[in-house]
Amino acid sequence: MEEEGERQWSSLIVPSVLEMVKEKNLTTVPSRYVRSDQEKPELLDDSSLSSEIPLIDMKRLCSVSAMDSELQKLDLACKDWGFFQLINHGIDSSFLDKLETEAQDFFNLSMEEKKKLWQRNGEFEGFGQVNVVSEDQKLDWGDMFILTTQPIRSRKSHLFSKLPPSFRETVETYSSEVKNIAKILFAKMANVLEIKREEMEDLFDDVWQSIKINYYPPCPQPDQVIGLTPHSDAAGLTILLQVNQVEGLQIKKDGKWVVVKPLLHALVVNVGEILEIITNGRYRSVEHRAVVNSEKERLSIAMFHSPGKETVIGPAKSLAEKHQKQRLFKNMTTQEFFDAFFTQKLNGKSHLDDLMTI
Ligand SMILES: O=C(O)CCC(=O)C(=O)O
Numbered sequence: 001m002e003e004e005g006e007r008q009w010s011s012l013i014v015p016s017v018l019e020m021v022k023e024k025n026l027t028t029v030p031s032r033y034v035r036s037d038q039e040k041p042e043l044l045d046d047s048s049l050s051s052e053i054p055l056i057d058m059k060r061l062c063s064v065s066a067m068d069s070e071l072q073k074l075d076l077a078c079k080d081w082g083f084f085q086l087i088n089h090g091i092d093s094s095f096l097d098k099l100e101t102e103a104q105d106f107f108n109l110s111m112e113e114k115k116k117l118w119q120r121n122g123e124f125e126g127f128g129q130v131n132v133v134s135e136d137q138k139l140d141w142g143d144m145f146i147l148t149t150q151p152i153r154s155r156k157s158h159l160f161s162k163l164p165p166s167f168r169e170t171v172e173t174y175s176s177e178v179k180n181i182a183k184i185l186f187a188k189m190a191n192v193l194e195i196k197r198e199e200m201e202d203l204f205d206d207v208w209q210s211i212k213i214n215y216y217p218p219c220p221q222p223d224q225v226i227g228l229t230p231h232s233d234a235a236g237l238t239i240l241l242q243v244n245q246v247e248g249l250q251i252k253k254d255g256k257w258v259v260v261k262p263l264l265h266a267l268v269v270n271v272g273e274i275l276e277i278i279t280n281g282r283y284r285s286v287e288h289r290a291v292v293n294s295e296k297e298r299l300s301i302a303m304f305h306s307p308g309k310e311t312v313i314g315p316a317k318s319l320a321e322k323h324q325k326q327r328l329f330k331n332m333t334t335q336e337f338f339d340a341f342f343t344q345k346l347n348g349k350s351h352l353d354d355l356m357t358i
């Protein structure tokens, strides 16, 4: 069932990069994808900081005995990096393998099949792109598929019902497992930040979760393009699976791009802008991007978790009172927040700056 009267965001419809790569034997990339010199990624492999990206063990986080040290690690990861890799999260490895294969198969459906699931004019979900707001904007070297998965009442039935049945079932199972992980992480964060448990629960009680599958085809000139423009996620918390062990995700740390090495069956978790707002800037939503390569396609599956669309977001009251710190952000509903996000092109963290009170 779709919610009635729900406002839609939309993006300009753009060509499928995967189809372009399949149909044409490209040796150079079309100009709409060629970045300016300042934007071109340097594909040097300076991964010295990569090994420092925090690793959080969910089992330890949830066990009483070792909880404190893991909780402190979680806190530091969210403050210093805005990113961590989550292991021992409880999702079965063979299930993740199945999800990965099915996601790959899904993008390799014929164009005729995929057209049935393409964004329609003025719509946001389905195959396509987001944040494309003008015809002369440079495009990312990738295709994506977006779908609201929770709450169930917000699912677009015209898309959900057309997913290949086995994939639909897999997405449903994954959606509820990842939602549970997100809930636990929100609770642990509230605990360590001394935000009242009920306040955090109220914010994410009616959690709005969407899935975004990114597919980056190989590119004849990977140093001229970007797979996904630098941005920070608007959501509360993103939980991402790097599907086929191909490097591409990079995060900005102290002005440098750092590779997040794929770790088999680990989940990459990152703080989004809404969590930065709720924690009044204590946790940071960090800029990241995806780069591509000339040999192998790359896939990732992001699950975004945000408060329900009518929920008012702002710095948590219990946190702000305790620290008596100035509130850095204005209050607004999730819907208003995303209205502002999706009417702009991606541009690092500039979006959040507009919402600061000072
Ligand atoms: O492909 C990736 O690893 C990054 C995806 C991402 O940042 C996003 O979908 O927001």
Ligand SMILES: [Fe+2]
Residues within 6 Å of the ligand: 231, 232, 233, 288
């Ligand atoms: Fe992202």
